[in-house]
Amino acid sequence: MTTQRDDLFTAVIHAGQHPDPLFRGVSVPIYQSSTFAFESAEQGAALFQGKEDGYIYTRIGNPTTKALEDCVSILEKGYGGLATATGMAAITTTHLAFLDRDAHVICTDAVYGPSRTVVENEFSRFGVRADFIDTSDIEKVKNSLRPNTRMLFVETPANPTIVLTDIRACAALAKERGILLVVDNTFSSPVLQNPLELGADIVIHSLTKFLNGHSDVVGGMIVAKEERHFKRLRKVLTLMGGTMDPHQAWLVLRGVKTLALRVEKSQDNAMKLARFLESHPGVSWVNYPGLESHPQHALAKEQMKGFGSMLCFGLRGGFEAGRKMINAVKLCTLAVSLGGVESLIQHPASMTHAGVSEQERKAAGISQELIRLSVGCEGTEDIREDLDQALRLAKME
Ligand code: LCS
Numbered sequence: 001m002t003t004q005r006d007d008l009f010t011a012v013i014h015a016g017q018h019p020d021p022l023f024r025g026v027s028v029p030i031y032q033s034s035t036f037a038f039e040s041a042e043q044g045a046a047l048f049q050g051k052e053d054g055y056i057y058t059r060i061g062n063p064t065t066k067a068l069e070d071c072v073s074i075l076e077k078g079y080g081g082l083a084t085a086t087g088m089a090a091i092t093t094t095h096l097a098f099l100d101r102d103a104h105v106i107c108t109d110a111v112y113g114p115s116r117t118v119v120e121n122e123f124s125r126f127g128v129r130a131d132f133i134d135t136s137d138i139e140k141v142k143n144s145l146r147p148n149t150r151m152l153f154v155e156t157p158a159n160p161t162i163v164l165t166d167i168r169a170c171a172a173l174a175k176e177r178g179i180l181l182v183v184d185n186t187f188s189s190p191v192l193q194n195p196l197e198l199g200a201d202i203v204i205h206s207l208t209k210f211l212n213g214h215s216d217v218v219g220g221m222i223v224a225k226e227e228r229h230f231k232r233l234r235k236v237l238t239l240m241g242g243t244m245d246p247h248q249a250w251l252v253l254r255g256v257k258t259l260a261l262r263v264e265k266s267q268d269n270a271m272k273l274a275r276f277l278e279s280h281p282g283v284s285w286v287n288y289p290g291l292e293s294h295p296q297h298a299l300a301k302e303q304m305k306g307f308g309s310m311l312c313f314g315l316r317g318g319f320e321a322g323r324k325m326i327n328a329v330k331l332c333t334l335a336v337s338l339g340g341v342e343s344l345i346q347h348p349a350s351m352t353h354a355g356v357s358e359q360e361r362k363a364a365g366i367s368q369e370l371i372r373l374s375v376g377c378e379g380t381e382d383i384r385e386d387l388d389q390a391l392r393l394a395k396m397e
Pocket of ligand 1: 086087088089112115155159184186187205206207208218219220336337338
């Protein structure tokens with residue numbers, strides 16, 4: 001499968017980015033200013049009334065942040081992008097913009113934990129109700145629809161199970177019922193999947209992951225396909241205040257320039273490592289969309305432009321072997337988060353989901369033996385050797 005289009009290598013470097021108009025600096029400058037001077041009271045009034053384009057105050061808009069917003073929006077083929085302080089701020093801003101009191105949401109069950117908790121524990125205080133279901137089964141999505149359903153929130157591939165949801169099928173259903181389809185595209189990045197092209201209304205990213213790519217910045221992005229949704233989101237974001245800082249935006253923009261290169265190397269690594277793990281005696285199963293054994297391999301080929309670099313696998317030795325393995329890795333870093341140049345590994349049952357009951361974990365597809373691996377850009381052989389020695393130790397102890 002050819003994974004990347006040539007134009008993407010150009011777009012990540014140039015889209016939305018223009019040389020500095022003052023000194024012709026090639027890199028977009030960091031406009032580290034909270035406020036912008038008006039030429040006159042009349043110009044200030046024109047800016048506030050939207051009769052003139054320009055900057056007023058950084059919570060409302062900033063040229064550095066705008067360059068990042070334009071870049072990601074072009075990559076996602078949207079109408080406009082809005083950069084947020086974190087990925088969670090992108091999600092909560094979207095909910096605040098479109099979920100009224102007593103609205104109902106259908107959400108992928110295996111979403112990133114806080115994406116679920118924020119609806120279950122916080123938006124529920126305002127009467128928002130949610131069904132967390134296996135959105136890979138479109139019949140289940142259909143059966144969960146209620147007259148007050150306003151949003152279908154899908155994460156594909158899902159964190160950490162790497163289960164896929166058919167974006168086109170969800171979009172057809174959402175359109176028929178007049179509800180919003182929101183897709184968290186964090187695991188694929190715009191290089192590998194463009195949900196707006198497949199019919200989604202809004203795309204969410206945790207920029208903390210692949211787009212920034214260096215495990216040194218947090219950030220989020222919302223991209224809307226339609227002007228009316230973009231305007232509504234912008235109004236809510238600038239009022240609620242979850243906007244991104246210009247320095248943060250500049251750092252992410254710097255990371256985005258190598259996105260296509262990083263994705264190419266890390267997914268090449270991931271494919272080879274997935275095959276290695278699949279043939280390893282200590283491993284009982286591997287979930288990677290590029291493997292023929294992935295139950296949705298055909299869907300991955302259809303809706304993704306590459307299989308990405310997130311995978312999970314199960315150890316024959318179960319929970320204990322999982323704990324031992326992640327304690328034994330040397331090159332891979334034992335840490336949460338993902339999408340950085342360094343390979344990150346974690347064992348949800350003994351770490352991030354240790355406080356969740358086994359029953360709840362099971363319901364969300366997070367088994368005792370599941371190990372999640374975010375494959376980085378290191379040498380393939382070095383990662384393979386590290387996993388191999390850790391698997392051997394996990395078995396021997
Ligand atoms: N969406 C997805 C799919 C994520 O994986 C995360 C964070 C977020 C949204 C939230 O983004 P943030 O606010 O952290 O920028 N995922 C994490 C993970 O798997 N481990 O640590 C964070």
